Amino acid sequence: MEQPHTIIARRIAKELSPGMLVNLGIGIPTRVANFVPAGMNVFFQSENGLIGTGSIPEEGMAHPALTDAAGHPVMALPGASTFDSAISFGLIRGGHLDLTVLGALQVDQSGRLANWTIPNKMVPGMGGAMDLVSGAKRVIVATQHAAKGASKIVKKCTLPITSTRPVDLVVTELAVIAFRDDRAILLETGPGISVAQVVAATDAELVMPNNIPEMSL
């Protein structure tokens, strides 16, 4: 049985197509880059001002001024470009980003995402999250289905939301969920997971189409 984050990353990688400009958030989203089909050219943008984010450099090959948005040294792929933060967020806000993948604290059945603060407990700041969710052509949330036993897919977000723009897809280790007209629609179940298991694990109301296949990974 694969780890949840591997299932999630592998499934989201299926949403990539050649030539896309993609932003991957910290945590599970960064793993999506590991599952891009061999030979498919996808441009990964890091919000700190790089398109062409590569993998982690070998010992001794890191450049102090070449990092990803989490501050980790990265390599830059051939054809990479670097630019300032105004251009970076122009790409993000201006609709040039085909896809952003980020994590969640909560997603509600309208598709609204809360992922930047737990007031009085965890206040890291929103960074680029609000711009990413508001500006990208497509927004996919990568998250484990529950945290500390509680469903992260809720009826209504109780935490401060990141944007009023509904996300397009939520992918967890148990389900793939889409959003339309303020309703959450169960599209697929996780490997070896039944529809009943998903419903039991989910706080939000789910619309159930006639055919709900298992994720094909």
Added chain:
Amino acid sequence: MIGGFLGVGTPERIIDEIVRQNRHDLTVIANDTATLDKGIGKLVRAKLLRKAIVSHIGLNAETQRQMMAGELEVELVPQGTLIERIRAGGYGLGGVLTQTGIGTSVEAGKQRVEVGGKPYLLEVALRADFALVQAFIADYLGNLGYALTGRNFNPVIAMAAETVIVSADNIVPVGVISPDHVVTPAPIVD
């Protein structure tokens, strides 16, 4: 205003000197407060900041502690909005209209403006007394170039402050940087 993204592209030598001179009660505008021992984190650790206007403080536990304890005022601004407010300040604009933050806690106290039937938040320009910039290369006149992801906020803050102080990895004779490769023109730099 101080350049850098999690410390990358922050003028460390200028920061160290501010700490050495114990310049306190400062208001910093930057992307983030880095980590405990890097960049702006050193100013936080030395308790020199009164206020921070930033997009992110998640990687500096001391910043979060000072904020929760009421020792440091933190204004969190979405990164795209922050860089645009600074750009507006440098470009002589009163502010910008952005959809980022509409319907969230960021909207509090701000004006909504409708353009073409779409709602935007009016975000006002930001300027500063000083911009502390890290460049990769500077010629003797002050033309600047930047490297890789060390660029980030630097070229934008260089336009938006009264006094621009630059630290450069390389200082070279005039003519080494070709006109087409200059990112910040010399008259901007003090």
